[in-house]
Amino acid sequence: MYANGLFCVWNQDVESVIICNPSTREVIRLSNLRKPPSSVDFDPSYNYSLGYEPEENKYKILxxxxxxxxxxxxxxxxxxxxxxxxxxxxxFMIDFVPIFNGRVCIDGVIYMFDCKDNFIAAFNVKTENFRIIKLCDDLSPLFNPNFKLIE
Incomplete structure (x- = not known):
């Protein structure tokens, strides 16, 4: 994922997420948090989204x-x-799984297609709050996990 000059690189099988700035060649490896909840007998699915908040000039990884x-x-x-x-x-409780390529950060909001239901989860990078954007029912039969969001 890309946001304002930085890239967020990760792989489900690799334990840490990497943030890289190709213009300076700086690479930051973030600390590992990936531990399954104790009540789960299998590895959960992790997804990372990079966001940029232009007003405060901050980068956040969700x-x-x-x-x-x-x-x-x-x-x-x-x-x-x-x-x-x-x-x-x-x-509010939201249960969603972002599509791997179905996310983009625009004006301080990370938009993510959900894999299971017919909506987009919007994460405000500044306030760290979610909102749901329900998609029209006519889109459901056409919905494809390979859809991409673009700016």
Whole structure:
């Protein structure tokens, strides 16, 4: 994923997420948080989304963990400020799994297609809140996990 000059690189089978700046060739490897919840007997699915908040000039990485046994859990890491991941609470319970290529950051909001239902989850990088954008029912039969969001 790309946001304002930085790339977020990760692989489900690799333990850490990497942030890289191709113009300076700087690479930052973030701390590892990926541990399955104790009530789960299998490895959960992790997804990372990079966001840029232009007003405060901050980059944040959103990590979503879907254990398929309840609502998605979310953590945030602010580059240059946080030393570890912070779990965030949402004002409403959302259970979503972002599509791998189906996300983009525009004007401080990370938009993510959901794999399971017919909506886009919008994460405000500044306030660290989610909102749901319901898609029209006519799109459901056409929905494809290979869809991409573009700016």
């Amino acid at each position: 990590m979503t963990c879907d254990a398929s046994l309840g609502p998605t859990r979310n953590w945030v890491f602010t580059l240059g400020i946080d030393e570890s991941w912070r779990e965030i609470e949402s004002s």
